[in-house]
Amino acid sequence: MSDIAIHWFRQDLRLSDNPALAKAVEKGDLIPVYILDDENAGADAMGGASRWWLHEALRILNDQLGGHLRLYKGDAKEILPKLAALHDARVVSWTRCYEPWRVTRDKAIKERLDAQGCETIRLNGSLLWEPWAIKKQDGTPYKVFTPFFRKGCLQAPPPAVPMDAPEDIHFADPKKEDGAVALDGLSLLPEIEWYKQMAPHWEIGEAGAQAALERFLDEGLNGYKSGRDIPSLPHVSRLSPYLHWGHISPNQIWHALDCLEDDAVPDRDVDHFRSELAWREFSYSLLYYNQELTSVPLQPKFAGFEWQNDPAKLSAWQKGMTGIPIVDAGMRELWQTGYMHNRVRMIVASFLIKNMRTDWRKGEAWFWDTLVDADLANNAASWQWVAGCGADAAPYFRIFNPVLQAEKFDADGDYIRLYVPELVKLPNKYLFKPWTTPKDIMAEAGVRLGETYPMPVVDLKASREAALDAYKALS
Ligand SMILES: Cc1cc2nc3c(=O)[nH]c(=O)nc-3n(C[C@H](O)[C@H](O)[C@H](O)COP(=O)(O)OP(=O)(O)OC[C@H]3O[C@@H](n4cnc5c(N)ncnc54)[C@H](O)[C@@H]3O)c2cc1C
Incomplete structure (x- = not known):
């Protein structure tokens, strides 16, 4: 009888250039597993867009593995050592992850497997x-x-x-009663199928x-x-x-x-x-x-910053209804595709934090829920960067003017017109700041501010000055 090797897929949902998977395949007949572990993730559990992506990604990976991928739901600290014991696995392999909750959990799992006499292989692949x-x-x-x-x-x-995908994977014949569930059993998809509009934008896998x-x-x-x-x-x-x-x-x-x-x-x-x-x-x-990067400013003086946190403004931002076209275009791109262009991420984040004086953690949380690339490290580091409280951050007093940013980076207005179709007929001269449009031109373009498109939720100049005053109060 051959040895059995379990490869625990996590953020390495591929076969090529996967050193930990390749090692497992070398060591024995393979049992490939994925565990949805919301229990250990706690507050860092995946958001909605991520769950949709993961559902599709697991379906595709299972096809690549000839239907051999086994899925589990629950505390990986319990599940993995039990599986190793039940299948008498010689080896358990995984690609390292670096999120604090995963580092802590994986260390505990390694200790349990060590105690059971099961070898662990943990390699970099990310x-x-x-x-x-x-x-x-x-x-x-x-x-x-x-x-x-x-x-x-x-x-x-x-x-x-990079390494090629392993050739000739020999799969073990796992014992059936080991708690594995079907893909639908992971309940990754929401009841309302909002993700359907995102699907055409991506070839997952x-x-x-x-x-x-x-x-x-x-x-x-x-x-x-x-x-x-x-x-x-x-x-x-x-x-x-x-x-x-x-x-x-x-x-x-x-x-x-x-x-x-x-x-x-x-x-x-x-x-x-x-x-x-x-x-x-x-x-x-x-x-x-900095294990608290997602919640604690890297520069401690920002802990005392006076946020306004107006729920109505936050909601307008989330819906892409702030009345500032480049901000609304970005937030709608996010909602429709699960992605937002980097330049626009910086503009919408600066607007939320500085013009709306909303705590950067609220923006971070929204991105976490809605981005298909929601990534604990990149998301937290980037939000801290824009907020000015991070490592090597943009200084707080450098406040993006969203009108000038749009005029510079969307000079023809193509991006705004794609995502804010109600402004499609406004001439470029007014597209970036519709509230300055003369009445006759507004009527010709079919725009009625406050009806077909919102008035700005903040005055850009006054909110900029108020943010600078709040910042000065910190130093
Ligand atoms: C407020 C805010 C939140 C963000 N949240 C995330 C997030 O949750 N997940 C995420 O992957 N990125 C995040 N970013 C970083 C960046 O916006 C995206 O990585 C980038 O837009 C992805 O698009 P791309 O693959 O086309 O980038 P490309 O320009 O093609 O870059 C290639 C790759 O380099 C990396 N990269 C590029 N720019 C950055 C950056 N500024 N910081 C870190 N890595 C970068 C990404 O992995 C990206 O896929 C955030 C940026 C901001 C300003």
Whole structure:
């Protein structure tokens, strides 16, 4: 009888370049498992958009595994050691995760498996460099991005060359009564099928990730450095959900850049894209070394900031009904697709925090629920960055003017018109600030402020000044 190896899939929902899976396949007949563990996740349990994505991702992974993926729901600390014992597994493997709740839980699981005499294999498959591999010379973690990237990442050993998917996986024949449930038994989908509008925007899974990468390398990368700020252009990769769910590894992306033909794409674009991948690494380093990143400002003085937290304003922001077209376009892109362009994420976040003076954690929570790439490290680090309380953050007093941002980055108004169709006929001169439109032009465009489109929920100038005063009171 062959040995049995369990591979516990988590944020590594792929077969290629999955070192921990490859090791398990080498060690014995495979039992691939996924455990939906809301119990240990607690307040960090997945949001709605993530659950929809996961449902589809598990369905596809199960197909890739010939129907052998086994699904469980509950406390992984209980489930995994029991499964290992029941199936007499020699090995349990997994790809490391770095969220604080997972680090704590996984440590406990390893201890239990050790005590049972079951070997554990825990490998990196989600980051280019693990957090402890990139540190300053004095052994402390970096707090500023540029030296983290230039002195840390770029001077470290290069990311490993990606592995192919294992050939000829031999599957074990698991005992039936081990608590496994059907996909529907995980109850990942909500009763109201709001996710249906998001589905056409994504090809979920490993093949979808590879297709997105190829498309980006062919059509988006050339011109990335300047084009990545224009939300109506195809100059961003939209790889974030695939990276988050591990349908693709960052090593695969890094290596694909290494393999580009000479002169195919200007170095400035490739280098800039690599630096964005490194922002993801930086976020993970911040989370790893600051376990309360999602809730506690990295700069302690911000703990006493006076938020206004007006529920009506928050609701207008969530619905894309603030009366500020670029903000509303972004929030509606998020609702319709589960994604928002990075430039617009910064604009809507700045507007929420500074013009509406709403606690950044409320924005973070909304993004957590609605993004298909909702990622504890990237989301928390980015919200702290915009709020000005994070590591290497934009200074608080640098307040985006959403009108100027839209005029600069959506100059033709294509992005706003796509998501705010009620303003489609407004000339560009007024599109970014409809409240300044003369009555006759407004009538011609069929816009009635307060009826077909809201009046702004805040006065941009006055709210900016009030935010600056509140900020000054801190220092
Ligand atoms: C308020 C706010 C919240 C955010 N929340 C998330 C989140 O929950 N999940 C998430 O993955 N990203 C988040 N980001 C970062 C960034 O907006 C997205 O990673 C990016 O827009 C994803 O689109 P893309 O894949 O087309 O990016 P590309 O420009 O093609 O970049 C490639 C990859 O690099 C990484 N990356 C790019 N920009 C950043 C960045 N600023 N910080 C960290 N990594 C980056 C991502 O993994 C991305 O997929 C947030 C940004 C802001 C301002």
